[in-house]
Amino acid sequence: MNCRVVLVEPIYDGNIGSIARAMKNFGFDDLILVNPCPIHDFGWAMASHAKDVLERARTVRTIEEATTEANLVIGTTGKRLVNKQKHLRLHLRVPCLTPFELSEKLKGKQGVVAILLGREDIGLTSQELAKCDMLVSIPTSQEYPVMNLSHAAAVLFYELSHLEGGNNSLASQESLRLLHEKTRSLLRAICYPEHKIEYTVLMFKRILGRTELTERETRTILGVIKSLRWQIDKVQSGRK
Amino acid sequence: MNCRVVLVEPIYDGNIGSIARAMKNFGFDDLILVNPCPIHDFGWAMASHAKDVLERARTVRTIEEATTEANLVIGTTGKRLVNKQKHLRLHLRVPCLTPFELSEKLKGKQGVVAILLGREDIGLTSQELAKCDMLVSIPTSQEYPVMNLSHAAAVLFYELSHLEGGNNSLASQESLRLLHEKTRSLLRAICYPEHKIEYTVLMFKRILGRTELTERETRTILGVIKSLRWQIDKVQSGRK
Numbered sequence: 001m002n003c004r005v006v007l008v009e010p011i012y013d014g015n016i017g018s019i020a021r022a023m024k025n026f027g028f029d030d031l032i033l034v035n036p037c038p039i040h041d042f043g044w045a046m047a048s049h050a051k052d053v054l055e056r057a058r059t060v061r062t063i064e065e066a067t068t069e070a071n072l073v074i075g076t077t078g079k080r081l082v083n084k085q086k087h088l089r090l091h092l093r094v095p096c097l098t099p100f101e102l103s104e105k106l107k108g109k110q111g112v113v114a115i116l117l118g119r120e121d122i123g124l125t126s127q128e129l130a131k132c133d134m135l136v137s138i139p140t141s142q143e144y145p146v147m148n149l150s151h152a153a154a155v156l157f158y159e160l161s162h163l164e165g166g167n168n169s170l171a172s173q174e175s176l177r178l179l180h181e182k183t184r185s186l187l188r189a190i191c192y193p194e195h196k197i198e199y200t201v202l203m204f205k206r207i208l209g210r211t212e213l214t215e216r217e218t219r220t221i222l223g224v225i226k227s228l229r230w231q232i233d234k235v236q237s238g239r240k
Numbered sequence: 241m242n243c244r245v246v247l248v249e250p251i252y253d254g255n256i257g258s259i260a261r262a263m264k265n266f267g268f269d270d271l272i273l274v275n276p277c278p279i280h281d282f283g284w285a286m287a288s289h290a291k292d293v294l295e296r297a298r299t300v301r302t303i304e305e306a307t308t309e310a311n312l313v314i315g316t317t318g319k320r321l322v323n324k325q326k327h328l329r330l331h332l333r334v335p336c337l338t339p340f341e342l343s344e345k346l347k348g349k350q351g352v353v354a355i356l357l358g359r360e361d362i363g364l365t366s367q368e369l370a371k372c373d374m375l376v377s378i379p380t381s382q383e384y385p386v387m388n389l390s391h392a393a394a395v396l397f398y399e400l401s402h403l404e405g406g407n408n409s410l411a412s413q414e415s416l417r418l419l420h421e422k423t424r425s426l427l428r429a430i431c432y433p434e435h436k437i438e439y440t441v442l443m444f445k446r447i448l449g450r451t452e453l454t455e456r457e458t459r460t461i462l463g464v465i466k467s468l469r470w471q472i473d474k475v476q477s478g479r480k
Contacts, residue, residue, distance in 0.1 A: 022391050027381040049384050099398075138398065141267040144289050147394070151262050154391035155398045158339075158378065 001106055003160055004030040004114045005153070006066045008128070011120045013043025017054065018150035019117070024050035025154075026161035030112075031057040032066040063116065063128060071111030071170035072212060074102065075124050075132035076152065078145050095210045096135040099159035105134075106160070109212060111170030115156060120149050133209035171218040179218055180205055182225045189232050241346055243400055244270040244354045245393070246306045248368070251360045253283025257294060258390035259357070264290035265394075266401035270352075271297040272306040303356065303368060311351030311410035312452060314342065315364050315372035316392065318385050335450045336375040339399035345374075346400070349452060351410030355396060360389050373449035411458040419458055420445055422465045429472050 005023055010016050016039055020031060031053055039054065047054045060066050067073050077096070097105065106113060116132065118124035129135060138155050140147060147155075171179075184201050192200070213221075245263055250256050256279055260271060271293055279294065287294045300306050307313050317336070337345065346353060356372065358364035369375060378395055380387060387395075411419075424441050432440070453461075 018388060018391070021384075021388055024384040025380045025387045025391070027383070046388075048388075049386070139401070140265045141401075143267070144261075144264040146289070147265045148258060148261055148286075148288075148390075150388075151258070151265070151391060151394035154387070154394055158395045158398070161379070161381075 001109055002030060002112045003028050003157075004032060004066075004070060004112055006032045006034060006063065006114050006116045007036060008034045008063060008116055008124060009119050010036050010117075010149070013037055013039045014046045015120060015149045017043040017046030017048075017050075019153045020047040020053040020057070021050040022150060022154040022157050024053050026157035028157060028161075029053050029056065032114075033057055033059045034063055034066050035059075035061060063131070067114045067116075067173075069112055069173060070114035071172060072106075072113045072134070072209075073116065073132045074113060075116050075129045075135045076118065076156065077123055077129055077135055077137050078140070078147065078152075096137050098139055099136055099156050102134065102136045103159045103162055105212060109168050109170055109214075111172075113160075113170075115160075117149060117153055133212075169215045171213040171215045175215060175218040175222070176205075176208075176213070179208070179222055179225075182222060182229075186225055186229060186232075189229060189236075241349055242270060242352045243268050243397075244272060244306075244310060244352055246272045246274060246303065246354050246356045247276060248274045248303060248356055248364060249359045250276050250357075250389070253277055253279045254286045255360060255389045257283040257286030257288075257290075259393045260287040260293040260297070261290040262390060262394040262397050264293050266397035268397060268401075269293050269296065272354075273297055273299045274303055274306050275299075275301060303371070307354045307356075307413075309352055309413060310354035311412060312346075312353045312374070312449075313356065313372045314353060315356045315369045315375045316358065316396065317363055317369055317375055317377050318380070318387065318392075336377050338379055339376055339396050342374065342376045343399045343402055345452060349408050349410055349454075351412075353400075353410075355400075357389060357393055373452075409455045411453040411455045415455060415458040415462070416445075416448075416453070419448070419462060419465075422462060422469075426465055426469060426472075429469060429476075 005019065005028060007016060007019065010033065013036075016033065016036060023029060023031060029052075036059060044051060044054065115136075116124060116128070118128070136156065138147060138152055180201055183204055184197060187197050187200060188194075245259065245268060247256060247259065250273065253276075256273065256276060263269060263271060269292075276299060284291060284294065355376075356364060356368070358368070376396065378387060378392055420441055423444055424437060427437050427440060428434075
């Protein structure tokens with residue numbers, strides 16, 4: 001399991017350096033910065049002996065670029081209740097796990113897991129969170145739930161560092177994209193109401209997203225969709 | 241279980257503030273500073289919405305003052321191997337747990353647990369660690385094991401915040417002191433070699449320290465020592 005850390009628009013270079021250090025402390029080194037602030041002396045100083053992690057960090061413009069090859073995209077949030085309500089309203093449940101639960105879920109899996117860490121002031125937006133496969137939130141005191149960004153990162157890395165590699169390769173983004181495309185096309189083929197198609201595809205994406213599909217499982221589902229299409233097309237061409 | 245955080249001679253006020261914030265994030269508020277550096281604006285800024293924790297923090301001169309009423313004293317260290325060897329050599333094993341193992345050990349217990357966090361540069365000295373009942377060390381990468389002090393604190397608080405209170409009151413420092421005194425006196429009474437007494441008392445202290453004795457258990461052991469003394473005194477007075 002390769003853990004990729006994606007810092008989304010960090011404001012303070014001290015946090016970038018601190019997070020690089022915490023990454024190296026727990027054996028991670030794949031850092032991507034999305035529109036970061038400039039890194040000055042303080043940021044480099046906070047990285048301490050993890051300057052190599054900072055040097056190798058890639059800078060990109062969008063979360064999409066940062067997560068292209070990721071098999072699973074995990075959003076982090078402190079806004080548990082707010083999001084819960086919003087997601088309930090949208091019927092697009094993104095599961096929100098504790099770091100321990102996430103670590104349990106990822107045990108024995110293989111692939112790239114991108115962990116998105118949001119801005120120091122507003123975190124990740126609801127839109128950004130809604131695009132993630134899963135969310136993770138650290139259980140904190142209700143009196144003062146907002147953690148320092150690099151502290152939250154350290155706690156996550158601590159839990160995820162227990163992970164041992166496994167043989168169950170997670171589905172590639174490419175296979176997942178193919179799956180969504182085939183699902184959409186299948187819905188069209190069965191004359192599913194056009195205005196409900198995108199919403200339903202998104203809901204399937206959510207449902208499958210939280211099952212951490214393996215590549216093999218994805219191929220099997222694609223095979224089933226292919227058989228379905230084959231039968232449907234046969235019936236429909238018979239009717240003509 | 242009340243968790244007391246003892247910062248031993250912190251050098252950077254930013255870390256003091258950061259740790260106060262992490263404490264409040266996880267519901268802790270008992271902070272003691274041993275010979276700290278002065279806290280300037282940066283330290284207060286890092287405390288963010290946990291300035292109340294910083295305001296209530298007590299400043300003392302020695303670790304002993306900071307831990308007087310503690311039922312259990314836990315030292316933190318990144319120097320796992322070094323200490324292991326030293327302790328093996330001394331035959332005075334202080335168990336070194338992971339944060340998770342510590343949290344498991346403290347489940348259902350009641351009392352004050354003092355967590356000692358050492359200096360940013362040299363941590364806690366071997367002498368300071370040897371006086372603790374238990375040690376805790378965060379499993380980190382061998383390549384770069386040295387964590388930022390406030391990050392290590394956040395990881396510890398995260399693990400310890402899962403604890404729910406229990407009914408098993410840990411032995412008070414007073415009962416433990418009485419136990420060590422009675423043990424020493426018992427050894428004298430049975431003419432144990434004088435030069436081995438202090439070492440043996442210390443070894444007993446270690447053995448009992450890592451069992452997290454409850455108040456009730458301590459009273460029982462004291463009762464047994466009393467009976468032993470009574471019999472020994474009777475035999476010895478009969479001989480005279």
